[in-house]
Amino acid sequence: MPRILIADDDHRLVRGLAEGLRYEGYVVETAPDGEAALVAAEAGTFDVIVLDIQMPGRNGYQVLRALRAREDWSPVLMLTAKDGEYDEAEGLDAGADDYLTKPFSYVVLLARLRTLIRRGRDRRPVVLGAGGLAIDVARRTVVRGAAAIPLTAKEFDVLATLARDAGRPVSKTDLAAAVWDEAADVAGNRIEVYISALRRKVDAPFGTDTIETLRGYGYRVRA
Structure with missing residues (x-):
């Protein structure tokens, strides 16, 4: 079963997403902040990592750069309440694979996760x-x-x-x-x-x- 890590400090959102994705057959782990996300990613292998940008401690950009620096090429979906082309560009520059702005459609999220899972964990060039x-x-x-x-x-x-x-x-x-x-x-x-x-x-x-x-x-x- 595909494994997904969700890192977000919005506990209600994370709980709802985790329940829905588990119902879809995914194995889901959660992290409440950037440091916890890095610990979880180092301890296990994930098919997709969903990162919020605005988290306590390390933000999503910092977590993503740390993952790529240690050559963790898990597909990353940036999930954020921020909106704008510069935010998206910064995420892509840091090594993100996709970007979704809150509020979002759950159906859209599922489709994007399927695409990222198919892509796999191979190193991807800019x-x-x-x-x-x-x-x-x-x-x-x-x-x-x-x-x-x-x-x-x-x-x-x-x-x-x-x-x-x-x-x-x-x-x-x-x-x-x-x-x-x-x-x-x-x-x-x-x-x-x-x-x-x-x-x-x-x-x-x-x-x-x-x-x-x-x-x-x-x-x-x-x-």
Whole structure:
């Protein structure tokens, strides 16, 4: 069974999440602050670590940097009441895999956890390579060869989500959950619009075919 560590000082939230995730079949441990999270992570192996940013003692950024410094590559989901692109960028720069702002949908959280569990604990570079593209998740830039490819924020998020699972199928449901917090309301044709836009920008000018459609399921970026 997948093992999840939740580190957050909101005891009510942690209790509710732990109960729900255990009902879903996950093994869940909890930590009330950053120091306890580091102790728990050192003592055990987790398939996903959920970190709140604003915790007593060490905050979520500090915990994440400490984990990566000791080469713990457990997928990390940053969970926080803060909102803004700079907060998200700091989390990604520190080595986070995903970011979710409170309040959030429990269904969205489950979908993102499934995606992170599939990703595994392999060391992940800041620059993703997929289909001949170099995708810098910290600077949010995309390059093919010497050509920079400008993308909108959502186009980048869609591409980066697929690239993190390069070579593996990503369902429309999981893609929507990773990119849009209101995933339950994201229609399939809305995703198709972004995929079409990406193909026009990252493939058509270069005569390449990076994004593969898996009919009736979702998409896959060629490794």
